[in-house]
Amino acid sequence: MQTVQTNYFQLFGLPEQFEIDTQSLEVNFRKIQSASHPDRFVSATADERLQSMQMATTANEAYSMLKNPATRAKYLLELQGINAIADTNTAMPMNFLMQQMEWREQLEDAKAAKDIPALEQLMTELQAESKSIQADLAKLFDTKKDYPSATDAARKLIFIDKVCADIHQAIEQLE
Amino acid sequence: MALLQISEPGMSAAPHQHRLAVGIDLGTTNSLVATVRSSMSTVLQDDHGHSLLPSVVRYMPNGDVVVGHEAQAQQSTDPVNTIVSVKRFMGRSLNDITDKAHIPYRFVDGKDAEATRTLQIQTRAGLKTPVEISAEILKTLKARAEKSLGGELVGAVITVPAYFDDAQRQATKDAARIAGINVLRLLNEPTAAAVAYGLDNAAEGTFVIYDLGGGTFDVSILRLSKGVFEVLATNGDSALGGDDFDHRIYCWVLDKVRESSTNFAPLSEEDTRLLLTKARQAKEWLTDNFEAQIVCRLSNGTLVDVALTAPQLVEITQHLVTKTLTPTRKAMRDANLSIEVIDGVVLVGGATRMPHLRHAVQDYFKQEPLTNLDPDKVVALGAAIQANMLAGNKNDDDLLLLDVTPLSLGLETMGGLVEKVIHRNSTLPIARAQEFTTYKDGQTAMSIHVVQGERELVSDCRSLARFELRGIPPMAAGAARIRVTFTVDADGLLSVSAREQSTGIESHIAVKPSYGLSEDEITDMLKASFNSAEIDKKARMLAEARVSAGAIISSVTAALTVDGNLISDAEKQLIESEIQRLQLLTATEDATAIHNAVDALNHATEAFAAARMNASVSRALSGKNLEDIHL
Numbered sequence: 001m002q003t004v005q006t007n008y009f010q011l012f013g014l015p016e017q018f019e020i021d022t023q024s025l026e027v028n029f030r031k032i033q034s035a036s037h038p039d040r041f042v043s044a045t046a047d048e049r050l051q052s053m054q055m056a057t058t059a060n061e062a063y064s065m066l067k068n069p070a071t072r073a074k075y076l077l078e079l080q081g082i083n084a085i086a087d088t089n090t091a092m093p094m095n096f097l098m099q100q101m102e103w104r105e106q107l108e109d110a111k112a113a114k115d116i117p118a119l120e121q122l123m124t125e126l127q128a129e130s131k132s133i134q135a136d137l138a139k140l141f142d143t144k145k146d147y148p149s150a151t152d153a154a155r156k157l158i159f160i161d162k163v164c165a166d167i168h169q170a171i172e173q174l175e
Numbered sequence: 176m177a178l179l180q181i182s183e184p185g186m187s188a189a190p191h192q193h194r195l196a197v198g199i200d201l202g203t204t205n206s207l208v209a210t211v212r213s214s215m216s217t218v219l220q221d222d223h224g225h226s227l228l229p230s231v232v233r234y235m236p237n238g239d240v241v242v243g244h245e246a247q248a249q250q251s252t253d254p255v256n257t258i259v260s261v262k263r264f265m266g267r268s269l270n271d272i273t274d275k276a277h278i279p280y281r282f283v284d285g286k287d288a289e290a291t292r293t294l295q296i297q298t299r300a301g302l303k304t305p306v307e308i309s310a311e312i313l314k315t316l317k318a319r320a321e322k323s324l325g326g327e328l329v330g331a332v333i334t335v336p337a338y339f340d341d342a343q344r345q346a347t348k349d350a351a352r353i354a355g356i357n358v359l360r361l362l363n364e365p366t367a368a369a370v371a372y373g374l375d376n377a378a379e380g381t382f383v384i385y386d387l388g389g390g391t392f393d394v395s396i397l398r399l400s401k402g403v404f405e406v407l408a409t410n411g412d413s414a415l416g417g418d419d420f421d422h423r424i425y426c427w428v429l430d431k432v433r434e435s436s437t438n439f440a441p442l443s444e445e446d447t448r449l450l451l452t453k454a455r456q457a458k459e460w461l462t463d464n465f466e467a468q469i470v471c472r473l474s475n476g477t478l479v480d481v482a483l484t485a486p487q488l489v490e491i492t493q494h495l496v497t498k499t500l501t502p503t504r505k506a507m508r509d510a511n512l513s514i515e516v517i518d519g520v521v522l523v524g525g526a527t528r529m530p531h532l533r534h535a536v537q538d539y540f541k542q543e544p545l546t547n548l549d550p551d552k553v554v555a556l557g558a559a560i561q562a563n564m565l566a567g568n569k570n571d572d573d574l575l576l577l578d579v580t581p582l583s584l585g586l587e588t589m590g591g592l593v594e595k596v597i598h599r600n601s602t603l604p605i606a607r608a609q610e611f612t613t614y615k616d617g618q619t620a621m622s623i624h625v626v627q628g629e630r631e632l633v634s635d636c637r638s639l640a641r642f643e644l645r646g647i648p649p650m651a652a653g654a655a656r657i658r659v660t661f662t663v664d665a666d667g668l669l670s671v672s673a674r675e676q677s678t679g680i681e682s683h684i685a686v687k688p689s690y691g692l693s694e695d696e697i698t699d700m701l702k703a704s705f706n707s708a709e710i711d712k713k714a715r716m717l718a719e720a721r722v723s724a725g726a727i728i729s730s731v732t733a734a735l736t737v738d739g740n741l742i743s744d745a746e747k748q749l750i751e752s753e754i755q756r757l758q759l760l761t762a763t764e765d766a767t768a769i770h771n772a773v774d775a776l777n778h779a780t781e782a783f784a785a786a787r788m789n790a791s792v793s794r795a796l797s798g799k800n801l802e803d804i805h806l
Contacts, residue, residue, distance in 0.1 A: 013796050028796055030403050034575050035795035036788060038604060038665040042359055042565045045727045046777050047784035048734075053604055053664070055788050060602045168508065172629075175501055 008062035008075065018076060018134075018141035020066065029063045069134050070161040073141070073154035080147050084154045096156055103163055111170045119174075123167050130160050194329040196359065196566035197320045198367070198558025201309060201333055201347065203262040203389030203416060204525065206230045207552060208316040208331075209559035210324060211568070216371065216556040219323045227551060228319075230389075232311045233257040234300035242315040254279040254448035256298045260418055261312075263390045264305040265350075266342030269294045273414075277422065279444035293346070306350045313354035330357035332562040334554050336391035337363035338411030338502075338581045340627050341639050341669050348666070359565040361666040364388070365395035366406060366578050367557030368523040372548055373399045374560065374574070380518030381407075383506075385536055385544070386554075387499060387526040390416035394503045396510045396517075402574040408509035408600045409581050410502035415495065417458075417526030423492050424454035424483065428469055431481045446473045453479075461485050462528050489531045496535045503539065509600050520544040525551050578603050580663050587624035587633045589614060596661045599629065603667060608660040610676075617649040621657055625671055644673045646680045713766070720769040724761045727773055728754055731780055734787060741786040753779045 009016040012028040034040075036055035041048050065071045077084045092100075103126065110118035133156050140150040197219070200207045205227040209218045218226045225244065233246035234256045241249075250257040258280065264272065269284045272294065281297035295302045313333075320328060333356075335347050344361055351358045365384035372378065378399050386393040393411040397404055428450060429442075442450070449471055457467035466484045473479060507514070520536060522544045527533065536544050548556075564574065579602055585595040586609070596609050613621065621644045628636030647655050656676035663669050674680065731754060739747055757772040 011792075030400075030405075030575070031795040032792050033577060034403075034573075035791045037575060037577075039360070039561075039565060039576065043567055043726070043730075045730050045780065045784070047780050048730070048787070051784045051788040055792060056665075057604050057606045057662075060605055061607075064602070171508070172505060175504065 006058060006062070007079070008066055011059070011062050012066065014066075016076070016079065018069075018073060019138045020072070022067070025063070025066055029059060032059045068161075069130070069137070070154070070157040073137055073150065073157055076141055077147065077151055077154060082147060082151055084151055085158065092155065093152070100159060107163065107167060107170065111174075114174050116171055116174055119167050119171050123164060126160050126164055126167075130157060130164075133157050133160070194566040194568055195320075195324050195326050196329050196559075196562035196568070197316075197324075197331045198362075198555050198560070198562045199313065199316055199331050199333045199356075200364070200367075200555035200558060201262065201312065201335075201350075202230055202554075203260050203391065203418065204230060205389075205551065206312050206316060207555035208320050209552070209555040210320065211559050211563035216559045216563075218552050218555055219320055221319055228312065228315060229259075230261065230312050231257060231259045232261065232308050234298045234303070236299065238300065240300070240311050242311050251445055251449040251452060254444040255281060256300075257448075258296060258298070258303075258308050259448075260390055261305050261308045263414070263418070264294055264296075265309065266340065266344075266346040267294060267305070274422070277425070277447065279447045293342075306346050307353060309347070309350035310353035313351055313356055317354055317356055328356065329566045330359040330562070332360045332362050332367075332558040332565065333358055334362050334364045334367050334558050335667075336386075336388070336411065336413055337365050337393040337395055337406075337409040337578075338391065338413045339667075340413070340582055340637055341584075341667075342637070343413065344667055348668070358666075359562055361668075362558055362561055362576070363393070363395065363406070363409070363578055363581075363667070364391075364554045365393045365409065365523065366397070366404060366576055367555075367561070368521060368548075368553045369395070369397045369399065369404055369557065370560050370574065370576065371553045371557035372521050372545070373404060375548065378519065381512065381516055383503075383517055383520045383540065384523055385499075385503070385520055385527065386411075386523035387532065388416050388524040389526070390414070390418050392416060392499050392502065394499070394506045396506050396512065403577065404574065405577040406579045406600075406602075407512070408506045409579055410506040410509070411581070412498065412502055415498060417455075417524070419495055420458055420492050420526065420529070421451055421454040423495065424457055424469075424488070425450050427483070427487075427491050428454065428479065428481055432477065432479055436477060440475055443474050446475075449473070450479070457483050458488065458529070461488050462530065485530075493531070496532050499532075500535065500539055514540050517542070521548075521553075522546050523550050523553055578665075578667070580605065580667060582627045583629055584625070584627050584639075584661055584663070584669060585636070586611070586659060587626060591633045593626055593628070593631055593633055593636055596659070597663060601663075604662070604664050606660060606662045608658050611657045611659060612653045613647065613650065613655045613657075614652055616652045618652065618655070619647050619649055620645045621647060621673070623659060623671070623673055625661075625669070627669075639669065640671070642671075642673075644675065644680065646678070647675050648678055716766045717764060717769075720766040720773070721761055724757055724769050724773055727776055728757060731776065734780075734783070738783075738787050738790060741790055742783050746782065750776070750779050750783065 012025055014020055014024060033056060036052050036059065038049065038052050038056060041052040065075050074084045103122065106122050110122065133153050137150060137153050137157070140146045140153060197208050197210045207218055207226060207228065209216055220226050221228070228243045229247040231243065231246040231250060233241045233249055233253060235241055246257055250259055269282055275282060283295045283297055283302060293304055295304050317328065331351070333347060333351055335344055348358055348361060365386045368384050368386060369382060380399060382397050382399060384395045384397065391411065391413050392415040393409065395409040396407045398407055453469050453471055457469050460467040461483070466482055468482050470480045517540055520540050520542060522533070522536065527550050533544060561576065579600045580597060581599060583595045583599045584597040585593040588594045594609065597605055597607050622641065623644060624633065624641045625639045626633055626636040627639050630636055644657060657673055658676055659671065659673045661669060661671055731750065735747065735750065753776040757776055760769050760772050
């Protein structure tokens with residue numbers, strides 16, 4: 001399974017940084033899929049089919065990892081040998097912890113009140129927060145190369161992603 | 176017209192040969208088969224000029240099996256032995272069927288005590304599984320195609336509802352196997368429709384495919400760009416379709432009849448089928464008319480004579496229309512899109528002819544839906560295009576389909592909770608691994624329960640398989656590291672493997688035996704479906720071994736010519752000597768030895784295949800394509 005060790009940025013021919021050219025990512029993803037997708041190897045040998053399956057799988061995994069800012073940040077840290085979601089990495093600034101609890105409470109209240117507009121409002125708020133953290137991350141990773149601070153910011157982003165997923169699910173269950 | 180040359184299935188044909196491949200839409204109400212001829216996708220007709228084959232199978236008193244219009248004509252007189260809408264039962268157990276009382280079949284639960292076993296139907300030809308009944312429909316379509324095309328099929332693409340779960344997909348593939356069809360790919364119906372629509376209209380942009388068939392509802396959102404069809408999200412309801420509208424009308428008629436007659440006896444199986452047929456006809460009539468008259472005489476002499484108006488139909492079925500909008504909203508949210516960015520909404524499936532349904536779709540998307548392709552045929556036409564490409568025929572449109580898994584896949588953890596391993600709407604193929612650990616000290620086995628669905632509790636999801644990983648060395652609780660890998664292939668089928676990391680003890684399962692048919696059952700059905708004289712197992716095995724030997728020799732030889740420079744001379748010589756050995760063995764009668772030599776050659780080319788794949792990806796990335804620069 002040598003393809004699994006591939007550096008995802010190299011796979012797509014992109015520089016290893018937080019700010020990425022999403023169009024190049026998309027175009028190169030499609031090129032790799034065009035060359036490796038199992039549909040291209042239906043009557044090939046077992047080996048070639050296996051290679052195709054592995055490459056197409058890796059490309060899908062890599063694409064979804066780099067497309068999403070939170071997982072992209074997490075992956076960039078992994079390349080630096082930092083596990084952003086390790087249990088030891090629990091320190092969060094006090095004000096973010098407070099903010100976190102507030103969002104959770106809002107989510108639970110809106111869920112209990114079956115208030116879909118409130119949930120959507122909260123989602124918008126979180127997305128705005130996410131945008132501003134992404135701007136920070138671009139500076140921390142690409143200019144300052146300040147990985148400890150990037151780890152903190154990435155953890156915030158991962159947390160916001162999680163709350164968004166929960167809001168998403170709450171709306172779905174209310175409908 | 177010159178005779179077309181047909182190679183044996185699985186054999187790689189010379190480049191100029193056209194390989195016969197078809198797309199099959201195995202529908203709830205009707206089924207179709209289409210193929211690409213002279214670069215045009217065309218639906219194949221039967222001798223009477225019918226394109227649609229009613230998905231109706233009748234087991235005759237003389238032992239024959241009749242499929243299609245002839246069977247449909249007898250459904251009210253012989254309802255118990257005439258199976259309609261069998262697709263609703265694919266990959267299902269008796270527990271899954273909620274409206275048993277209104278279906279005129281004699282259901283029998285699967286053999287095993289476990290309630291998850293696939294259901295069976297008692298007919299005069301014996302117990303039949305939905306897989307076998309579907310295989311009869313597929314056999315008829317295969318025969319139609321081979322007659323019309325004048326040769327044996329290399330394979331077929333068979334469409335399934337996007338929202339079909341693993342058990343339903345596997346059941347469809349099993350049915351094809353029993354019908355003697357080589358499945359090139361299972362393709363999601365809305366994706367097939369998108370291919371037909373997109374290529375026909377040179378469409379680019381973001382499209383919604385709203386597909387309401389006889390028994391299933393799918394909605395898919397796709398991005399179409401330069402021949403790439405990328406599914407962004409899919410959702411649906413695999414138990415909602417045109418049949419439910421018929422059923423509503425049927426219930427409404429019964430209520431009317433009960434109002435006017437004081438002692439109304441329960442309906443016979445014949446009457447149930449008759450009234451359901453009348454209900455369907457009324458629904459179709461109301462597409463273009465204001466009022467439908469439902470008239471028939473029941474077996475007890477009661478005369479049914481009621482009128483149903485279009486507004487009444489809207490009233491009694493509006494909740495079903497609304498029910499399709501919930502999955503639609505979910506798909507839009509999963510794709511993270513708002514309705515303003517949708518470039519078009521394509522309607523698929525006969526049920527989308529209903530005016531009130533069209534209005535509801537139009538109201539939701541704030542644009543008029545696209546209906547310029549026949550909603551009954553578009554799925555088969557799209558499947559044929561993919562089949563043509565997969566069979567290796569030269570294609571003007573270099574298309575690539577990137578589909579997704581419709582439902583999340585996970586494992587049961589402590590407390591009956593689901594840990595999702597693969598999330599819905601992940602692009603296929605996909606592999607994901609998750610590590611688990613032991614709960615008790617000295618625990619040596621772990622029970623792995625694979626489920627599919629979105630809910631948090633195992634009991635709310637569909638159970639796909641259970642298997643055990645044994646032989647874990649006794650360790651303290653939490654010390655073992657068990658890595659469970661889920662793999663979903665391009666057909667949307669799941670396989671799961673588990674491995675204890677420190678010892679390497681491994682267990683693997685194609686998710687199948689605990690749901691659906693076992694390998695033995697399929698073999699029995701296969702045997703039963705061939706005439707005993709026709710099949711000499713040994714001869715067939717030898718023929719198959721030779722075909723696969725021929726295929727691998729020609730493909731490896733071709734690869735060496737093109738990419739031989741990617742490996743060292745020593746590696747090259749090793750491969751060449753394996754080819755020679757295999758060539759010599761092909762002349763013998765020893766199927767096992769040929770198989771082993773094929774495996775050996777496969778093994779010898781592993782590194783070469785990997786090097787070729789990497790080279791081909793690098794070529795794809797560095798290839799300067801002017802169009803792509805502007806994208």
